[in-house]
Amino acid sequence: MRVLVTLTPRMYREAIALSLRQSRPDFEVRIAAPEDAEAEVRDFRPHLLVRNDTDRLEPWVLEGVPCWVEVLYSDSMDAKICVDRLVEEAEDISMEELLRVADEAADLMRQP
Amino acid sequence: MAIRVHLADDHTMFREGLESILSSRGGSIEVVGRSSTGGEDALALIEENKPDVVIAQVDLDFDTAREVLSRIRSSSPNSRIVVLTIFDNLHYLKALSKMGIDAYIHKSSSSEELLATIDAASREPAGGNVVVSMPRGLLERMSEEPVGGLSERETEIVVLAARGLTNFQIAEELHISEATVKRHLANIYQKIGVRSRSEAVRMALMEQWIGIEEITSAETDGSSSGSSGGSDGSGNQIRRS
Numbered sequence: 001m002r003v004l005v006t007l008t009p010r011m012y013r014e015a016i017a018l019s020l021r022q023s024r025p026d027f028e029v030r031i032a033a034p035e036d037a038e039a040e041v042r043d044f045r046p047h048l049l050v051r052n053d054t055d056r057l058e059p060w061v062l063e064g065v066p067c068w069v070e071v072l073y074s075d076s077m078d079a080k081i082c083v084d085r086l087v088e089e090a091e092d093i094s095m096e097e098l099l100r101v102a103d104e105a106a107d108l109m110r111q112p
Numbered sequence: 113m114a115i116r117v118h119l120a121d122d123h124t125m126f127r128e129g130l131e132s133i134l135s136s137r138g139g140s141i142e143v144v145g146r147s148s149t150g151g152e153d154a155l156a157l158i159e160e161n162k163p164d165v166v167i168a169q170v171d172l173d174f175d176t177a178r179e180v181l182s183r184i185r186s187s188s189p190n191s192r193i194v195v196l197t198i199f200d201n202l203h204y205l206k207a208l209s210k211m212g213i214d215a216y217i218h219k220s221s222s223s224e225e226l227l228a229t230i231d232a233a234s235r236e237p238a239g240g241n242v243v244v245s246m247p248r249g250l251l252e253r254m255s256e257e258p259v260g261g262l263s264e265r266e267t268e269i270v271v272l273a274a275r276g277l278t279n280f281q282i283a284e285e286l287h288i289s290e291a292t293v294k295r296h297l298a299n300i301y302q303k304i305g306v307r308s309r310s311e312a313v314r315m316a317l318m319e320q321w322i323g324i325e326e327i328t329s330a331e332t333d334g335s336s337s338g339s340s341g342g343s344d345g346s347g348n349q350i351r352r353s
Contacts, residue, residue: 011219014223
């Protein structure tokens, strides 16, 4: 299970990645600055991408990512969650919620 | 003995993520309280636990930040206050320093730098130094900013506002549109953390970005724009059209 975290600022990016690694040690978690996100998505092919909506990522980049969590920095800091093309919104998302999405992404990955 | 920390951040996922960083230190840091930044729950917990260090996420306008930090300080006077912020504005840093914070760490710093900052702040005798952690690039850009972080044009507009000119009159004076004046004022408010022109003028005077002579010169020379140039009392040249 591959997770890519491209959140800004850096401290939050590292914090979320570390928390994911601690809670799910069998997941492969990488971080990348937003400017490197596109290349990293192409090379790492994450099953889950954790990003913010002000990263200027081109929409087509997301098309190859089955699950993503987008923190809405431009509006209220709520989050949009996409699992297998189903999008929901979450208010003040928690790590528990993020782990639930990560687990769903892992389940999805195991399906034939 | 572990450093006892209260972690105050308004966003649950980020607060929990930061706690992961702190707990990765093998017991040298103990998180004794978690809360949003400025709520009553935060103050009650801080007062009850009297942590060694309060990490407060402060992405607030200047007045709100002052109130929040003052209340945290009152709740636990001996706690070291570490401000975690996205602001990279020299004025903001100076203003927070005057409020007696113990450390200022920019959110683009690394998790290792957060840990080092907590260590340093917790060892620092109260009121001595302020620990500042921020990427070199940001620091260098800050030092190149004009005094107070205001551009020459913004300083000019504050002077004219201090003279009592309306936005329309300022626009006429500077040969720009009223909308441009409003945009400059909005930038000024955001930069220096105020919400009105009177607050902006008061702060500019208090911080000596503008001098009283700049305001009164219009009355003595009989025009609102003064002569061809002058100083703002802190070395900034104010250009007049």
